[in-house]
Amino acid sequence: MPLQIITFELDGIDDAAYRAHADQQAPVFAAVPGLRAKIWLADEQRNVYGGIYTWDDSAAMRAHRAGAIFQQLLADPHLTGVAVSEFSVLAGLTTVTGGQF
Numbered sequence: 001m002p003l004q005i006i007t008f009e010l011d012g013i014d015d016a017a018y019r020a021h022a023d024q025q026a027p028v029f030a031a032v033p034g035l036r037a038k039i040w041l042a043d044e045q046r047n048v049y050g051g052i053y054t055w056d057d058s059a060a061m062r063a064h065r066a067g068a069i070f071q072q073l074l075a076d077p078h079l080t081g082v083a084v085s086e087f088s089v090l091a092g093l094t095t096v097t098g099g100q101f
Contacts, residue, residue, distance in 0.1 A: 002061045003087045007041065007050035008079045015044045018078075028069065034060020049079075054089075061086065 010018055022040060029038050039052040055061040064070055065084070073079055089099075 001036070001089045001091065002055045002058050003089050004053040004055065004061055004065075005050065005085045005087075006053070006073070006082065007048055008073070008082045009047045010049060011078055011080045013078045015042065018042075018049060032060075032064060032069065035064065 013021075019042075026040075029035065034056040036054040036056060041048070041050045041052065043049070053061070053064075055064075074082055091099075
């Protein structure tokens with residue numbers, strides 16, 4: 001199971017405006033093929049927002065990164081400094097420490 005972390009800063013909108021937008025977008029993410037879960041992140045003090053995504057497989061993760069939702073994120077002038085990190089999950093160790101698959 002791959003994991004992806006995407007972070008960005010807000011520019012020209014505040015936390016409340018971002019959260020209102022995110023409320024509208026959550027159902028869109030719920031329908032993304034191969035997405036197991038998205039954990040929404042917010043650090044208002046440092047102005048860092050984003051998500052931790054868990055995927056069924058690398059193909060689903062790559063398809064999302066090449067798809068319309070991610071491209072809209074990159075094009076949004078209110079979301080800057082987009083950073084993406086991708087990882088493999090060490091399933092055995094994660095299960096020992098309470099992670100579920």
